[in-house]
Amino acid sequence: MSASITPVIGLIGGSGLYDIDGLQDREWRHVPTPWGAPSDQLLFGTLAGIRCVFLPRHGRGHPNPPSALNFRANIDALKRSGVTDVISLSAVGSLQEQYPPGHFVIVDQFIDRTFAREKSFFGPGCVAHVSVAHPTCPRLSDAIADAGAELGLPMTKGGTYLVMEGPQFSTKAESLLYRQWGCDVIGMTNMPEAKLAREAELCYASVAMVTDFDCWHPDHDHVTVDQVVKVLFSNADKARALVKALIPRIGAPRGPCEAGCDRALDHALITAPEMRDPKMVAMLDAVAGRVLHAK
Numbered sequence: 001m002s003a004s005i006t007p008v009i010g011l012i013g014g015s016g017l018y019d020i021d022g023l024q025d026r027e028w029r030h031v032p033t034p035w036g037a038p039s040d041q042l043l044f045g046t047l048a049g050i051r052c053v054f055l056p057r058h059g060r061g062h063p064n065p066p067s068a069l070n071f072r073a074n075i076d077a078l079k080r081s082g083v084t085d086v087i088s089l090s091a092v093g094s095l096q097e098q099y100p101p102g103h104f105v106i107v108d109q110f111i112d113r114t115f116a117r118e119k120s121f122f123g124p125g126c127v128a129h130v131s132v133a134h135p136t137c138p139r140l141s142d143a144i145a146d147a148g149a150e151l152g153l154p155m156t157k158g159g160t161y162l163v164m165e166g167p168q169f170s171t172k173a174e175s176l177l178y179r180q181w182g183c184d185v186i187g188m189t190n191m192p193e194a195k196l197a198r199e200a201e202l203c204y205a206s207v208a209m210v211t212d213f214d215c216w217h218p219d220h221d222h223v224t225v226d227q228v229v230k231v232l233f234s235n236a237d238k239a240r241a242l243v244k245a246l247i248p249r250i251g252a253p254r255g256p257c258e259a260g261c262d263r264a265l266d267h268a269l270i271t272a273p274e275m276r277d278p279k280m281v282a283m284l285d286a287v288a289g290r291v292l293h294a295k
């Protein structure tokens with residue numbers, strides 16, 4: 001394996017994670033994108049000498065609800081900041097008895113039930129179809145599992161995250177249905193984020209941090225924000241420790257992604273070069289410049 005890539009780690013902080021401690025040379029910077037503004041400024045810094053870029057998904061102070069998040073701007077901003085590997089940290093409800101509040105699930109599959117979001121960087125004038133059969137990066141997921149084990153965190157590797165539109169929590173019938181579908185956790189944000197990360201050829205992994213049992217559990221009351229927030233803060237402390245243990249494991253120079261995340265567009269573009277809209281091509285500079293401007 002040729003060591004040609006020096007990783008830059010992108011961290012997307014969900015509910016309760018609006019900053020990240022332990023970063024050296026911290027600087028919050030505006031990163032404009034052709035898709036509009038990201039959720040907030042991005043925090044640049046280094047951890048153990050490794051370049052990191054942090055983005056609070058909902059913005060500092062949580063002004064942005066899931067359906068209003070500009071996922072394209074968020075992913076584009078990370079990509080144009082040089083990020084190669086994205087770790088998503090999210091609060092979720094549990095759909096399984098064995099995942100109580102405080103448990104972490106390293107998600108490897110999603111069911112996307114969102115319907116009111118821009119889901120692709122591509123469109124009229126430049127059409128592409130990437131595979132999301134395996135939407136997360138196994139290398140990053142393995143490293144998260146190792147870091148979690150080192151810290152003794154209650155953590156499970158592998159699980160399906162049902163992404164709902166929100167902002168309301170689920171009805172009990174929905175919650176029971178998602179359990180029948182074999183889903184493990186439920187949240188409102190990891191799609192289209194994971195799909196867009198794939199289109200942008202970023203390695204992506206997701207840590208789902210359980211805050212509640214949603215509303216299906218006979219022995220637990222239905223979820224409320226108060227209840228979520230109570231658990232969030234202890235989860236956020238564990239997440240910060242996890243990030244510190246994880247970054248040195250994924251920050252060393254490495255070869256291309258063995259799963260091919262960083263070459264997702266190699267066989268995805270279908271619009272003939274002469275039919276491509278130059279405006280679209282210009283907007284795709286960060287996300288798809290590698291393939292659009294290939295000689």
Ligand SMILES: CSC[C@H]1O[C@H](OP(=O)(O)O)[C@H](O)[C@@H]1O
Nearest residue numbers: 014015066090091187188189228
């Ligand atoms: C405050 S509970 C609901 C909220 O929390 C999760 O967001 P994130 O994934 O950014 O942690 C969930 O998806 C909802 O957006």
Ligand SMILES: Nc1ncnc2[nH]cnc12
Nearest residue numbers: 091092093186187188214
């Ligand atoms: N039960 C739940 N449903 C959707 N999103 C959540 N985020 C945290 N708990 C959740």
